[in-house]
Amino acid sequence: MTWIGIRILITLLLLVSQNLPAQNIIANAQVETTQLSKTSARAIFAMRAQEWPNGTPIKVFVLEDQNPIHSQFCKTILGMFPYQLRRIWDRQVFSGTGAAPEVVKSEQEMLDAVANTAGAIGYTDKEISHTNKRIKTIKVDL
Template sequence: MLKKLLFTLACCLISLPLLAADLVVIAHPSVPDGLSQNQIRDIYLGRNQQLPNGQQATPIEMSDNSPLKASFHTQVTGRSLAQLNAFWSQQVFTGRGQPPRSVESPAAMRAAVAATPGALGYLPASEVDASVKVLLRP
């Protein structure tokens, strides 16, 4: 059991740099171009829920067990998963906000962003298709 866990952890750690170099922030086609990394960070941390065109921003996350989530937050929000979870626990406890909804796979992320006006998400660049647009390559 321990060997299997260590092997899985090693695979995740080995693949993390590959995912980090390949990660892109995507959006529904209705989201305006030119959002900065700071604006995207603020949307994902619940500091700003409105896009520059007045549209409601809807951030979508990968599940906690996805290395993409860790990579995205390290690069874009500057937080580890532990810091992010502590932040959202505090926000929920104080009634200041709720974490973004999450999906289980890159395909589900792409589909959710494509189907939700104002949505933002993140994927490996190889998973992007014409249903979404790339906003940022962190």
């Protein structure tokens, strides 16, 4: 590879890495869990985990499949592509063994839904201010 090719590759990598938004898993403040493993997060968002450790039902909220925040969340936090997650949901719904998550249209709708639903979990690329007492951030061990 030539020197020019290497410089172009480095520049592209720097540009791509700077544009990645931070991803935050958020939950209703009543959820006792403060940290999840990547495996647990994947199980929750794949609708395989049904309840929190204290027995409260988990209510999952996600953005639409085409939303870039959803795509980035799937790739960085869950380690899968959005179409893979959609296939899991569709298979569970079709077979009658599970349900799909609740789809919201915007991050603000996500914040409102999580804040107002017991046991709710979702995600955002915004920083959650500590003034919102109804939402908390959950750390994920990547």
